[in-house]
Amino acid sequence: MDATITLTVDGRERTLTVDTRTTVLDALREHLDVTSPKKGCDHGQCGSCTVLLDGRRALPCLALAVAHDGADVTTADGLATDGELHPVARAFLDADAYQCGYCTPGQVCSAAAVLAEAGEGWPSAVTPDLDAERVTLDRSEIAERMSGNLCRCGAYANIVDAVASVAGTDGGAR
Amino acid sequence: MRPFTHLRPDTAGDAVATVAADPDAVFLAGGTNLVDHLKLGVATPGTLVDVTGLTSTAVEDLPDGGLRVGAGVRNSDLAGDPRVRRAYPALAAALLAGASGQLRNMATTGGNLLQRTRCAYFQDVTTPCNKRVPGQGCAARDGWTRYHAILGAAQDSAGLQHCVAAHPSDMAVPMLAFDAVVRLTGPDGDRAVPITEFYRLPGDDPSRDTVLRRGELITAVDLPPSPIAARSTYRKVRDRASYAFALVSVAAAVAVEDGTVTDARVAFGGVAHGPWRATRAEDVLRGAPATDDTYRAAADAELADAAPLDTDVGGNAFKVPLLRGTLTSTLRTLVEGAA
Amino acid sequence: MSTPEMLTPRAMGTPRRRVEGPAKVTGTARYAAEHPLDRPVHLHPVLATIPRGRVTAIDTSAAEAVDGVVAVLTTRDADALADTSDREFTVLQDDEIGFRGQYVGAVLADTPEAAREGADRVEVTYEQDDFRAVLDPDAGELYAPDAVNPAFATDSVIGDADAALGEAEVVVDATYTTATTHNNPLEPHSSIVVWEPDGGRFTIFDSTQGVSTTRSNVATVFGMDEADVDVISPHVGGGFGSKGNLHANVVLACLAARRVPGRPVKYPLTRQQMFSLVGYRTPTIQHVRLGATREGRLSALVHDVVEQTSRTKEFAEQTATYSRSVYAAPHRRTTHRLDMLDVPVPSWMRAPGECPGSFAAEVAMDELAVACDVDPVELRIRNEPDADPETGKPFSSRHLVECLRRGADRFGWSRRDPTPRARLVDGWWSGTGVAASAYPTNRSPGSGATIRYHRPAADGAEHWDVEIAAADIGTGARTVLGQIAADALGVDVDTVEVTVGDTAVPPATVAGGSSGTASWGSAVVDAAQRFRAKYGTDPSDGDEIEGATPENDWSEHYAMSAFGAQFAEVLVHADTGEVRVPRMLGVFAAGRILNPVTARSQFIGGMTMGLSMALHEDSVMDPRSGHVVNHDLANYHIASCADVGDMDAEWIDEEDPYVNPMGSKGIGEIGIVGAAAVVANAAYHATGVRVRSAPMLVDHFLD
Incomplete structure (x- = not known):
């Protein structure tokens, strides 16, 4: 079962169609080629995928993409501004x-x-x-x-x- | 993982109606436990009914001086709320002892109460589990029980299905100590269930963790006014210093006058099918001198019926002295801190 | 022979940040599963749910009906492999099950979700045989392997240890155990494999500690020329030995790729799968006997080890070899015996042998210090040998005593009251401990390196390409090889660019045995010397040359090891038994430290993993099912940030001209050696409770 959602990733609005089972992490890594958040356990047990989700740190491996339509995601890559490291x-x-x-x-x-x-x-x-x-x-x-x-x-x-x-x-x- | 439909109803009533009507539907809130279970095959719903935004995300003052915590309040916000930190420090401490900063930002109050056991066999669909599949058997009973119950577990006997699972919530432990009330909305209307009656022992149906009925949704948790709660604490012992479930935990509040305990609230985590209110320990404490001997006696009273498991894979008999030591240490620290 | 000449250090020895640092802190460095792909196929495996027996039926119809499923591979239809001599790699070749979690199938699909669903829907029927999955010296028939990893003698006997023990004034006789542990690098083992049917080529993006090893193993298993297997691995998210050998996951991904020619197959393992498919450290049972004079001078040292291996493939961890080279004793014996079980294949995990062996040996030494009432630092100094105790060879350099003294000084050891259970502070028993560390200095032949010179006509700024198929698994190899090349060429380090992790460049040995920098660096030095010999100091744009790691003739004459001393402060809660390690210090003597920044990280990284072993790590094998029950990172605890206190490492200046032209020794593993022991020894000093097993849990300290 697919759904079309929009995510703002590192300041850029991205629209994509995902399986309802797709996590925000897999949406980023498998659909949008945003591989800064890493998959270490896929169960919220390691923190490797930590991003800022609507401004707060969260684990996208436990967040379903369909449940986060319209969300704002900032990765470690997006923390950098104008080529300057955070x-x-x-x-x-x-x-x-x-x-x-x-x-x-x-x-x-x-x-x-x-x-x-x-x-x-x-x-x-x-x-x-x-x-x-x-x-x-x-x-x-x-x-x-x-x-x-x-x-x-x-x-x-x-x-x-x-x-x-x-x-x-x-x-x-x- | 089975395919599912994701619904986002406009109101809590619509969400309740949907889940009540469809045995294949479940509520989705923060997702920190449910999404985990979807991947593991522990949960196989056909429909997820997203309740994000349908219940309150506010902590409100109640006229009686208590607090009403919306079911949608994130664990981190509840832990950070100045009123909670001041009036119910054990609750703030318990929340902060749970999971990680990331998970606390995602997990909701309602979802935290309803998270399921981390029993390794429950979470592994290749091993038998009465909680997951009633009647299948219990792989934990002779297995790895380090994180399992020592109180109130269902041992095999007439009509009972074996289940030795322990509830993993930290937050629920002080809520139990403070006589919180769980507010529900359901297909038959709203009701309020004291948290003391909210969690079930496994009994004849370990598949049910709570008394929630089909389609019922937690809307809020009321914390009654409790002067004693302002002098409370939460102590969690685990296998690493942070980011781990409790081996045992203690939420405690005591009032002491002239070296005598005048009142006490004690609840345990990590040792039973739900958070465990230590009423026997409270009874021993009330009126007794505030000494280590009293604290140990209180622990022993509560642990008199403990039935730890001795298995080849790793038993949990250690939890008896551990809980005794943890309660003693917690009460001593609390009383010394108040003095 | 005269003392060999070493490179003059200019860039070497200076602190230098990792060259790939900005890509790592932003997450833009691409790991194996992250290379952009056109129309990838996702693989999810089907794993055996019995520990021993055979597949009797597989029904794939429900899986094939899942929307998006492209193919299902099973034991019934997978391509035949050319070489089936290694049972670990004979994936899907027959119906026999050797351990729970073995591959019995795989589902390929257009999306990861469909692949996973398909795998859930494959119905496998088994016939189960009797099995044993838990190490038990009394249940099985122990046997002596032909050798222990990689090629050490299984047993060693010098003198008459039993007689010496009988005559000793003081005897320590104790059994120590260490738990099964899993490497658990944070990046799961991952591969992307493309099969090009025209010409028959594999292109493999793999998370590996050695692209050349992956290439040669895949070529062997599939009966191909190595030249037809390309392996690319620019960044590796840790390995700690588990990505040192090929494992079955890569073979499965290659088999799958052949099913969908031209389409890339992507297979990152789940964390749970890593507990059965990519190696682990065997549990050990170690019987140590020390005989000594009342002053603590060893007369006898016996270290007998029992550990497990897999019926699928033998791996014999060299646990007792630690005791062969650290302390002097005229009479000595070490042995290894294996219990062959129906379990996943054990393999390398950071300092195989030395890590668990040092736990037993260094706790036993602490027990001897107590028995003799000799300070444990002094006890170790008293038993310092003048030459390798077994081979009699002199050490090329050995500064264990200096490490002990310097560490003791830094740690404030002289103020220590040896009385156990004597310091209770705010409800915590406090104590301190010491342990020694040692790790052999290895250098493997078989690496090559290319050096190429560029002077673009446009601006004339010269730069140098250094190419070697080495692996940077977090060691800083890419950075350090640049420093070595700069000094070998006599050029500014900023003009050197290093390429690693690609079979397109000269081959390299595996990042293992703490041999990487020594082996690869020697090849780079050789290439640089050849370059200067051929092209002089004024080369032309595009000049290039290849070098190789030379044999080290000096290893015939000298024993070569790095040494260290570790100190720890431990707190044990008097009521709950919780253990904390507020302070840990390691002092090492490991040759020339080529990059103080990355070296310190290597040392404290090893110490942290040792602390984790001491306090947490325990893969719980369920004897009823043959599977690791706690097979995820919530239940298999590794140390978290809060478990680590004030941790530091330093080193003493040591130059060793005999080991390699850089004078450096391997540093990737020594940090974990002795680290679990020092925590146990400090915990004894804190509580008076002698814990002889790792991990130490609250259970050990409760009444």
Whole structure:
């Protein structure tokens, strides 16, 4: 059963016909040749496909395309503006916060969202005072908030460094 | 994956009517569990009725001082709501302990309550499962039960189908502790079910997780006013530091005066077919001195009927001391923090 | 022989970012399944649901009726393969089932959804035989393989270890176990295969640690000339050994491609499929006996290993070889015995042998330190050999003691109170531990490299192409080979462009055994030297030459290994048994570090995977069905970001002229060696509970 939908992907409006069973991830990768979001598990268990879906980080592998007609999708590729890397992406390069690179676009999208979420004052599972209006992204806060993005190469220590550098915290002692 | 039709009705009433009339139709909300099940073949609906936008996405103040959480409120928004963080910190903490930032942005309040067990056998259609296919048998009973129930499970006996599955929700655990009320709309009208009565034990039909009737849709969850909830916490123990389901979890709230527990709310996650209200533990706590001995006694009272599984593949007897230790630690921390 | 000459480091040794970095952080780097295709056919396999027996019937009619299904392959109609000597690769050739999850069919369709639905609708009937799927030394007949991976002696005996143990003042006698673990690179194994019937050619986009290996294996299995198999793999999303050998998935995709000539067949494995089809690390049962003086000087070292292999294909992990070269002891013995089971084929996983072997050996050393009341750093120093303990060869370089001392200094070891279960802070028992690391320094012959010089007439800016079919699986090979080439040619590194991952360029050995940089770099150096010898310092536009990895005659004279010392701080919750690792430090001696940026990542990456092994990883085999129950990333836990604390790695300056012209040693695997042990040792110091199995779970620390 097919349906025609429209997605705005990295600022570009795209109309496509998909099977109702097609996920947003497969719509991007198989229909639109947008392969920045990676498929690592296809079940919401690794975070490799993380994109910003209507501005928030989400997993397109668990989002049906037909249920997201009209959605706005930003991938790690789309975070770059006018050929300039997003500050998070630049920080990943500076900190060597990646190795094989497969989880990396998802990590970058997630990190960009972590900064926004912290800016909104959202607490995390390790925030000592849930009622506090502001959160400081120290190392443990960053690590907890980035834990939905698995990295098998083991770049976590550098990923925390990269996010801390953009957050403007030194991330605490190391 | 079976082909299906995707419908997007205009109203909740239309959605309810559609699902009530079609045994092959199911509701779709955030999709974080259902889409997973579609791929695995665990769910094989012919029609998905998309309820996104049909239920409230707001957290509203109730006249009695409580909160009404729309079924469409995303887990991340609920966790971030200042009223929840202040008045029901265990709920905010439980939400934040669940899944990942990405999934919390997708998952809804209604969907979270209705997520299904992560029993590895339930999720693998090549192994028998009474919950998936009633009467098929239970591969978990002698299998890998690290994430399975130790309380209230259905052991084989006259008329019962074996099921040792545990409910995976973190959010539901403090909601149970705080006597939340699940508001439903259905083909026969609206009703409100106390969450204490919302989840079923597997009993004679492990395929049903809750008392929801065909076509009923969760519209909201009411959190009653609860002064004790403001001093509550949620403690989750898992096999890695984040992004994992609970081995056991504890939602707890206590009031202490002059070293004596005057009131307590305790619920467990990861140990039963639904979130588990520890009323026996609460009874032990009320009126007792706020000491480790009391906390352990409370845990032991609740665990008296625990029936852990001992299997060749990996049993779950460890959950008994683990839950005892987790409850003790949680209550101690809560009381020390309040002092 | 005089000491060989090494390259003068200019670019080598300087920090340099990965050249493909911008493509990776934006996601524009294309991995195997991501190459744009015209009218692709999607493959979804049908997997055996029994562990042993045979297919008795297959009904494909319902699958063929699915809208969009193009073809269904089964054991009944797949093309015959030319070479069926390797049972892992004899895909769909007969009805025999050797393990649960084996391919019994595949559905090809115009969309992934239709392929998946079709696969669900293939009805397979089986006849099941008795089987065994769980390692059990008491149930099976253990046997000694002819050799252990890749070609080590199965057993080694020096002196009389039993007699020495009988006379020893202190004896440690304990059994250690490690769980089955799966490599689980984040990029699933993936292939796109096009079969061109005219002339009979395969073009394969594959996620592999060695395009040349894929090419030669496919050519063998299909009875083709290697020249008729093109393999392209510019970016690889991790492998950790599981993409080092060909696996059945590529054979299946090739068989499928022959069914739809001219159309590309696309087959990315699902995560669940990766638990039965692309290798894993065997579980191990390791009996270690140490005999020592009261001062902790080893007189005897015995390491007996039992592990599993598959009836489909033997793989014997060289688990005890770690104990052959690290500590001095006059009397020693190592053995390997296998239990052959009806299970998927085990294979390489990061530091096969050394990784699980070091867990047992290094925890045993910690137990000896406790038994002798000797500091565990000092104990290791006391047992430092002057030459390789088994071969008697001198080490080309060995700085384990320096690593231990430097690490101890950095970690604040001198302040450590050895008393276990003595530090309770905020409800957590705290402790620290140490373990050694070692990994052999390998260099494989068989790689070639082309160097080509360009000086475009337009602007005259010279640049150099370096081409070698190496693999960059996240190691930084592309970047580091450029640094090596620059120094070998004596040119600016920014003028060098490296091409890897394509059989169109000279062949390369697999990215395995931590041998990649040494093997490929040696070929690049050889090519550079030939280039200068032929063209001098003023070459012309387009001049090119090919070089190859020379044999290393020095390996006859020297034992070659990298060494390291790891330190960890561990917290164990007093009430819940939760384990945390807030601090981990590795100090390594691994020859010249060619790129400090990528090297540090390699070290901490290995340490992180070792931490993950220590705390999480456990593929649970269900003996009733022969399948890994927790076959996804929700249930098979690998370390998450929150599991890693302050983790750092450093190294000591070490130049080793005997290993290769760069003076470098392999660094991809040593980080995981000893990493699980150091966590277990620190957990003992924290709690007084000696855990002799990996992973350590809350269960181990509950009353």
